Amino acid sequence: MKNNTLRDRLTAIFSDKVLLFKIAITIFHLVGxxxxxxxxxxxxxxxxxxxHLLLSTMLLFVFHKEWNKAFIGFMIISFTIGYGSEVMGVHTGFPFGNYSYGTVLGFQLFEVPLLIGVNWLLLVYLTGGILKNKIKNDYLAAIVASLIMVVLDYLIEPVAVKLDFWTWENDVIPLSNFIGWFGVAFIIHLIYRKLDFEKHNPLSFYLLINLTIFFILLNILL
Structure with a gap:
């Protein structure tokens, strides 16, 4: 009887794709x-x-339900604005401050890793998705989601510098970085809110929590 109960529980776990992906995400980040x-x-x-970043994005988008023109447009716009702001930032200092990327994040175009565009897409999708049904006003939702992204960036920055993802002029993370992050995120979030596609994803909140804990732990351990 006990064996049957255990077998039934294991069967239920392995038949639940969302749960399996949540377990995989947790293991993935703990190993990291x-x-x-x-x-x-x-x-x-x-x-x-x-x-790590590409796999997280792929796992998340496996559970995205509606791949319509609006969603594909969001992906392109989010990547383009996020990446474009980073290119401008690296070459002019606006809107983030003076910084440069190392080689860790892979192939670069205009001295910015292409992966950074994916990072903007991922973070906007995660932070926007968890607020979709909680805040109805588009502007307020964009403000709150952008603030969440700033908090996350505050956790990412020290880790990124220590791991040579990027470096800041005089080794100081300027206030302009966080202001710039908020501004760029706010623009993308407004577009995200206006575009008509399914925004619920069962992995969004879980992945966001894992990323947050991941960087909190690395801030402590590095």
Missing amino acids: VMGMSLPVLRPYFQLLTPF
């Missing part, structure tokens, strides 16, 4: 924390950073 925090493994895990 351990690898990045151990000096002997860190160089190898730094090389895996692009894979």
Whole structure:
């Protein structure tokens, strides 16, 4: 009887794709924390950073329900605005401040890794999705979601600098970075809210929590 109960529970777990992906995401991030925090493994895990970001994005979008023109448009717009702002930032100092990218994040175009555009897309999708049914006013939702992104960036910045993702002039993260992040995020979030596509994703909140814990732990351990 007990064996049947255990078998039934295991069957239920493995038939629940969302639960399986949540387990995979948790394991993925825990392994990442351990690898990045151990000096002997860190160089190898730094090389895996692009894979980490791309896999997280792919796992998330597996559960996106509506791949219509509006959603594809959002992906293109989010990538373009986010990436374009980074190119402008690297070459002019506006809107984030003076900084430059290292080689860890992979192939670069105009001295900015293409992966950074994916990062903007991922973070806007995650933070926008968790607020979709909670705040009805588009402007207020864009403000709150952008503030969440600023908090997340506050956690990311020290880790990114230590792992040579990018470096700041005089090794100081300026206030303009966070103001710039808010401004760019707000623009993309407004567009996100106006476009008509299904915004609920069962993995959004879970992945956002995992990313937050991931960077909190690395801030402590590095």
